[in-house]
Amino acid sequence: DVKVTQSSRYLVKRTGEKVFLECVQDMDHENMFWYRQDPGLGLRLIYFSYDVKMKEKGDIPEGYSVSREKKERFSLILESASTNQTSMYLCASDGYSGANVLTFGAGSRLTVL
Amino acid sequence: GQSLEQPSEVTAVEGAIVQINCTYQTSGFYGLSWYQQHDGGAPTFLSYNALDGLEETGRFSSFLSRSDSYGYLLLQELQMKDSASYFCAVGGRDDKIIFGKGTRLHILP
Numbered sequence: 001d002v003k004v005t006q007s008s009r010y011l012v013k014r015t016g017e018k019v020f021l022e023c024v025q026d027m028d029h030e031n032m033f034w035y036r037q038d039p040g041l042g043l044r045l046i047y048f049s050y051d052v053k054m055k056e057k058g059d060i061p062e063g064y065s066v067s068r069e070k071k072e073r074f075s076l077i078l079e080s081a082s083t084n085q086t087s088m089y090l091c092a093s094d095g096y097s098g099a100n101v102l103t104f105g106a107g108s109r110l111t112v113l
Numbered sequence: 114g115q116s117l118e119q120p121s122e123v124t125a126v127e128g129a130i131v132q133i134n135c136t137y138q139t140s141g142f143y144g145l146s147w148y149q150q151h152d153g154g155a156p157t158f159l160s161y162n163a164l165d166g167l168e169e170t171g172r173f174s175s176f177l178s179r180s181d182s183y184g185y186l187l188l189q190e191l192q193m194k195d196s197a198s199y200f201c202a203v204g205g206r207d208d209k210i211i212f213g214k215g216t217r218l219h220i221l222p
Contacts, residue, residue, distance in 0.1 A: 033210065040121075042200060042214035043156070050208050058209060090155060100146045100204035104155040 003027070006091050006105035013112050019078040021108050023091030031094040032074035033102065034058075034066065036087040043090065049074055081112045115139040117213035119201055124219040125191055133186045133199050133216045141206025145177050145184045148200045150215070156200060159186070188218075196220045 007022035025032065031050050035043040035058075045058030047066040055066050063085060067075045074093075078085055088109050092102040117137045125131035137145065144163035148156040160168055162177035162184060174187040188195055198215045205211075 031208065035212070040214065043202075043212040045209060045211060048209065056208065059211070094210070100144060100202055100210040101158050101161055102146075102148070102156070102202075102210065103158070106155050 004091055004093050004103050004105040006089075006108045008108050009106060011108060011110045013081050013110065015082060015112060017081050017112075019081050019110065019112075021076040021078075021089055021091075021110070023074045023076070023105055024072050025074075025093040025103070026072065027093070027095060027103075028071065029093035029095040029103075030071075032068065033092045033094070034064075034074065034076045035090045035092065036060070037090055037107075038087050046076065046089075078110075081110075083112050086110060086112045115203055115205060115209065115211040117201055117203060117211065119199075119213040119216045121214065122217045122219065124221065125188075126221050127191055127193060129191050130187065130189050131191060131218065133188075133201075133218070135184050135186075135201035135213055137182050137184075137201070137203045137213075139182075139203045139205045139211070142179065142182075143204040143206065145175075146202045146204070146210075147173075147175055147186045148202065148212075149197050150200065151197045159199075191220050193220055193222070 033048040034046045049068040091105040119135045146161040147159040150156040160175040177184040202212045
């Protein structure tokens, strides 16, 4: 089975701090995604990447950046965390080009105080 | 852009059949998929439709009509463990995968 591992299950940060959320997948998947999930809003796409060093903006990229230096690792960065970035962050990977069969990590619940 | 509409909540009785609808707008449509998410868990993939018609996987089936930009997830012989949120998602030519806001399924004994 494909495994997607997110480094932190729960994080508490202060406003203005820099936050790194790490995601690693073990099945050589091309595509990786970062979503945030908030009650009533579903999953909203922040950024995705279809190859090493490639990144594309999703629907809500403001306040976030990403890094993909290796195929298996996709990092989400909050340069200066704000309280409205308190959320559940979900990483996913997809090995089927043109399809959308995502495997998700367990999620990282971030609280910004 | 891409957008999806699905009901926010659906209630059904254990042992019955329930259908969750999804309409979408997207450019360069590749396919419609469905995910299940239990409280506190991550979404898990259920099914994918790229072509018109019905796909069956055990008690779950998914239908797609590309001409109507419409699909549904059909759950049969409902069990209490099927109580969860269900999301439809579309993939398009731009490689984005966009999700609906989710449908909360409540199952009554």
